[in-house]
Amino acid sequence: MHKPVWQADSAELFGDIRFEKGVSIWPKVVMRAEFAHIEIGAFTNIQDFTMIHIGDGPTVIGAYCSITHHCTIHGATVGDNCLIGINVTLMDNCVIGANSIVAGHSILTEGTQIPPNSIVAGAPAKVIKQRNNYVANKLNAVAYYENGLAYANGDHRVWASPEHKEKMRALAEQFAAELAAQDI
Numbered sequence: 555m556h557k558p559v560w561q562a563d564s565a566e567l568f569g570d571i572r573f574e575k576g577v578s579i580w581p582k583v584v585m586r587a588e589f590a591h592i593e594i595g596a597f598t599n600i601q602d603f604t605m606i607h608i609g610d611g612p613t614v615i616g617a618y619c620s621i622t623h624h625c626t627i628h629g630a631t632v633g634d635n636c637l638i639g640i641n642v643t644l645m646d647n648c649v650i651g652a653n654s655i656v657a658g659h660s661i662l663t664e665g666t667q668i669p670p671n672s673i674v675a676g677a678p679a680k681v682i683k684q685r686n687n688y689v690a691n692k693l694n695a696v697a698y699y700e701n702g703l704a705y706a707n708g709d710h711r712v713w714a715s716p717e718h719k720e721k722m723r724a725l726a727e728q729f730a731a732e733l734a735a736q737d738i
Contacts, residue, residue, distance in 0.1 A: 555572045555574070555575055556573050556574060556575045556576075556577070556678055557663050558577045558578055558579045559574055559575075559576055559577065559578055559702045559706060560578045560579070560681065560702035560703065560705045560706040560714045561578070561579040562564040562579060562581040562582070562583070562672045563579050564581045564582050564583075565579045565580070565581070565582070565583040565584070565585075566583070566584045566585070566652065567579070567584075567585045568585065568586045568587065568588075569582055569585075569586055569587030569588050569591075569592070569608075570590070570591040570592070571585050571587055571591065571592045571594070572591055572592065572593045572594065573594050573681070574594065574596035574597075574598075575596050575597070576596050576597035576598075576616065576693035576699050576702075577594050577595075577596070577597070577598055577599070577600070577702075578599045578698055578699060578701070578702030578705075579599075579600050580599065580600060580601045580602045580604075581603075582602055582603045583600050583601075583602070583603070583604050583605075583606075584604075584605045584606070585600075585605075585606045585607070585705040586606075586607050586608070587607075587608050587612075587613070588608065589608070590608040590609075590610075590611050590612040590613075591608070591612045591613075592607075592608060592612065592613045592614075592615075593613070593614045593615065593617065594615050594640045595614075595616040595618070595634065596617040596618070597617055597618050597696060597699045598615055598616070598617060598618065598619040598620070599619075599620050599621065599635055599694050599695060599698035599699070599702065600615075600621045600651070600693060601620070601621060601622045601625075601698075602623045602624070602720070603623055604621050604622075604623070604624065604625045604626070604627070605625070605626050605627070605678075606621075606626075606627045606628075607627070607629070608628075608629055609628055609629015609630070609645075609646035609647065609667045610646060610647075610661075611629060611630070612629075613627055613629055613630060614620045614632070614694055615627070615630070615631075615632045616622065616629045616632055616633045616634035616636065616652065616699070617634045617635070617664070618634055618635045618691065618695040619634070619636045619637070619638070619691070619695060620636075620637045620638065620694045620695050620698060621638045621674045622638060622639055622640045622642075622658075622737040623640045623641070624625050624640055624641040625638055625639075625640070625641065625642045625643070625730060626642075626644070626646070627644045627645045628643075628644065628645055628646055629645070629646035629647060629648075630644035630645065630646065630647070630648040630649070630650070630662075631648070631649045631650070632644070632650045633649075633650055633651050633652035633653070633654065633670065633693050633722065634652045634653070635652055635653045635687070635688050635691045635695070636650055636652065636653065636654050636655070636656070636687075636691060637654075637655045637656070637687065637691045637694060638650070638656045639655065639656055639658035639659070639660065639691070640655075640659070641656050641657065641658055641659045642653055642659070642660050642661070642662070643661045643662065644656075644662050644666075645658075645661075645662060645663055645664045645666075646664045646665070647665045647672050648662045648663075648664070648665065648666045648667075648668075649663055649666075649667050649668065650668045650672075650674075651668050651669045651670030651671065651672060652670045652671070652688075653669070653670055653671045653686050653687045653688045653691060654668055654669075654670065654671065654673070654674065654687060655671065655672075655673045655674065655691065656668075656675075656679065657672045657674060657675035657676075657679075657682075657686065660674060660675050660676055660677060661676075661678055661679060662674070662678065662679045662681040665677065666678070668681060669681070669684075671684055671685060671686045671687065672684060672685075673685055673687070673715060675718050687735065688729065688731055688732075689726060689730050692729050693722060693725055693726050693729060696722075696725055697713070697718075697722060700712060700713075700718060700721070701713060710728050
């Protein structure tokens, strides 16, 4: 397991929390894993004011995910390349398929199963559209990885640099080619 590339001083982490490479943990995040574990996949970002807790088993978040501001993830599983929007609640035993987006302010009740390549919205949430979101979601996660590296060096403005913008443009092309080649 790895340490986050950047973790805000205000983040509070307790128990068995496992990080893959490239993870960033932003201000005021709280994670608690008293008897099961929390697993955060490679290059995933956990943004400001998010709370992650275990349910009757582990909470697992895949690689290249963005868990945005004010989310609550409780005993759920999130597949790779997902974007969980602002103020989303995922309850026990929810499963979010890879390459999905959960729209801001959505609530997914216990046991909700979302297929891959979905766009989900509502309270309670439901699938409103099927679309592969691989490129946009992976690009967002990599942008946060880059931002985490910059924050670790005291640079809070890397996203404003022309070099960063060009790098993101090139990565978007690369990820689109990956998608086309693998039919993800």
